[in-house]
Amino acid sequence: xxxxxxxxxxxxxxxxxxxxxxxxxxxxxxxxxxxxxxxxxxxxxxxxxxxxxxxxxxxxxxxxxxxxxxxxx
Amino acid sequence: xxxxxxxxxxxxxxxxxxxxxxxxxxxxxxxxxxxxxxxxxxxxxxxxxxxxxxxxxxxxxxxxxxxxxxxxxxxxxxxxxxxxxxxxxxxxxxxxxxxxxxxxxxxxxxxxxxxxxxxxxxxxxxxxxxxxxxxxxxxxxxxxxxxxxxxxxxxxxxxxx
Ligand code: FES
Numbered sequence: 001x002x003x004x005x006x007x008x009x010x011x012x013x014x015x016x017x018x019x020x021x022x023x024x025x026x027x028x029x030x031x032x033x034x035x036x037x038x039x040x041x042x043x044x045x046x047x048x049x050x051x052x053x054x055x056x057x058x059x060x061x062x063x064x065x066x067x068x069x070x071x072x073x
Numbered sequence: 074x075x076x077x078x079x080x081x082x083x084x085x086x087x088x089x090x091x092x093x094x095x096x097x098x099x100x101x102x103x104x105x106x107x108x109x110x111x112x113x114x115x116x117x118x119x120x121x122x123x124x125x126x127x128x129x130x131x132x133x134x135x136x137x138x139x140x141x142x143x144x145x146x147x148x149x150x151x152x153x154x155x156x157x158x159x160x161x162x163x164x165x166x167x168x169x170x171x172x173x174x175x176x177x178x179x180x181x182x183x184x185x186x187x188x189x190x191x192x193x194x195x196x197x198x199x200x201x202x203x204x205x206x207x208x209x210x211x212x213x214x215x216x217x218x219x220x221x222x223x224x225x226x227x228x229x230x231x232x233x234x
Contacts, residue, residue: 001151001152001153001154001158001162002152002153002154005150005152010154040147040149041149043149044149
């Protein structure tokens with residue numbers, strides 16, 4: 001599906017950004033454009049970031065940050 | 074008549090779900106049409122216009138309760154890359170709209186606002202008709218498989234309807 005309608009960016013394209021290491025919504029925007037216009041898709045991008053944890057990817061910086069954040073919770 | 078703030082908020086939450094449905098289904102209808110799935114296009118188009126009509130009494134009710142109808146807020150539009158995925162996004166959308174109407178009815182009853190409760194319940198029954206249609210599509214899809222199902226969406230089932 002298209003997560004970002006303004007910039008015409010699909011869910012799989014955003015997932016690729018996250019897999020490549022984008023760890024915040026702003027970094028996703030920088031990498032693929034999603035979230036850079038009206039902003040109404042930013043919550044959904046954040047949800048995708050939250051769901052992406054060490055089990056999806058064990059080498060990107062994002063996974064390690066999420067793991068240490070949940071360890072301190 | 075001054076309404077309870079929670080009732081006005083619930084009416085505005087319903088309105089948000091309605092405005093979202095109007096736009097999502099209008100887009101879905103035009104995309105289905107562009108791809109040649111005329112039966113799906115027709116169903117989405119009719120529902121979009123229907124919900125626009127349903128939004129009218131909700132807006133009127135907010136004004137009657139001396140609130141300000143929020144036509145600014147709209148939830149995320151579910152835009153799929155393909156027709157099958159669109160049907161599941163539309164199902165989620167319709168479930169959300171029904172949930173908002175149920176909540177509106179509950180909130181209104183809790184504050185003894187029977188007029189609003191009646192409005193919500195009347196609309197809920199109508200929205201459940203489209204919900205049932207969407208659920209039936211999922212069953213047809215499971216029975217026929219994607220290819221056969223989509224082949225059956227190319228022509229309108231009832232051009233007069
Ligand atoms: S939908 Fe992504 S910026 Fe508008």
